[in-house]
Structure formats: structure tokens, C-alpha cells
Amino acid sequence: GFAGTVTRIEIFNTIICTPDNKSIIIPNGGLSTGSINNYSIQPYRRVDWTVGISYGESVDRARTLLLDLLRKDPRILWEEKTGMPSVKAPVVVVAELADSSVNLSVRAWVASADYWAVYFDHNEEFYNAITAAPGLSFPFPQLDVHMTAAPQEPRH
Incomplete structure (x- = not known):
């Protein structure tokens, strides 16, 4: 515990x-x-984020934006930097078609000591980049309500 x-x-x-x-x-x-x-015994850890975008928006555009942000961070590891085949390049994939959003799973490898700093830094960076990008936005939970007229009761 x-x-x-x-x-x-x-x-x-x-x-x-x-x-x-x-x-x-x-x-x-x-x-x-x-x-x-034991979260610290291994030299590298994978950081996972879930980023939701609104339905109707471009997954490819969001993927490119998120990967570009990760590519600029020297703390993000690639296999060629570590020599470890388990350390892969960052990926962005569609993880879920949820009720109010298309959820993207973002995964990147970092040195174990950098895990939390990278996680929190990119949370903020992803938010700022998506809200600033034309044609991309974070969805809000929504519920569509359809109303129809009630049938009229016959009068006696």
C-alpha cells in the first residue's frame, strides 16, 4: 500500500x-x-498518456502534432540511443472510440529518473498544443436528448 x-x-x-x-x-x-x-530497478520506463480528441477531427493531424512534441524532448528515448530492443520509438494510436471522444494512446520511453517530469511536462504541453491547433480540440462529455411530442389524449 x-x-x-x-x-x-x-x-x-x-x-x-x-x-x-x-x-x-x-x-x-x-x-x-x-x-x-519496483519502479526504479530498470533503467528505462514507458510513459503512457491518454489524449482525447473530438469526433470528426483528424487522427493523423493529432498524431503528427503529438509526435513532433515528443521528438523535440531530449529525454524521450529511442532504441538507437539505448541499444535495448524493448525501447521503441514513441507511438500514437487510436486506443478507444469512447462516448464523447476518440482516445489516443501516446507511449514513449524515458530514463526511469525522468518518468514523472516527462509525464507532467507533456500533459501540459499536449493540452496547450491541442487547444492552440486549428481544427483540434478536447471534447467535453455530452449527451444528446431527442424530444418528440407526446401523443394527444382523446377528449370525451
Whole structure:
């Protein structure tokens, strides 16, 4: 139930430091019988974003815009920079045709230490770029209501 960097492993406890700089002491019993997600052991991580565009707008245009933004960021990794075949070039694909939007899945690889900075920086950058681009916009949830006249009751 906690996330952080392991700072010490003792005989009965493991101490982690959370991203907001709190020290958490976890009994080792739970660690020995449970699973652990280690987000920092690998040198590279994939960052995933979901970006929705309005129906009727060009997926190709949005893809080009988003990939151009990623291409300008030196923190984004490509296979040739790492030599690791698991690290692929950034991609933008249609992930879902949702109720109010066409959801694009944007994926890029970064050094593990850069993960959160890249994630937050590009969230803002994607928003600003799409709202500024002619012909692209973020959709708002919407519901279409169709009204018809009620049948008239016969009068007696």
C-alpha cells in the first residue's frame, strides 16, 4: 500500500522514503509473503498518456502534432540511443472510440529518473498544443436528448 525508495533493509523492517519525503517503516513479514512493484530497478520506463480528441477531427493531424512534441524532448528515448530492443520509438494510436471522444494512446520511453517530469511536462504541453491547433480540440462529455411530442389524449 506504499510507494517509495528503499532506504534501509533491517532484520525486522524495511524503511522506504515516499516521493513526498516521508519515511515509512514496513514489517518484513508482509514483504516476504507479498509482491513488490519496483519502479526504479530498470533503467528505462514507458510513459503512457491518454489524449482525447473530438469526433470528426483528424487522427493523423493529432498524431503528427503529438509526435513532433515528443521528438523535440531530449529525454524521450529511442532504441538507437539505448541499444535495448524493448525501447521503441514513441507511438500514437487510436486506443478507444469512447462516448464523447476518440482516445489516443501516446507511449514513449524515458530514463526511469525522468518518468514523472516527462509525464507532467507533456500533459501540459499536449493540452496547450491541442487547444492552440486549428481544427483540434478536447471534447467535453455530452449527451444528446431527442424530444418528440407526446401523443394527444382523446377528449370525451
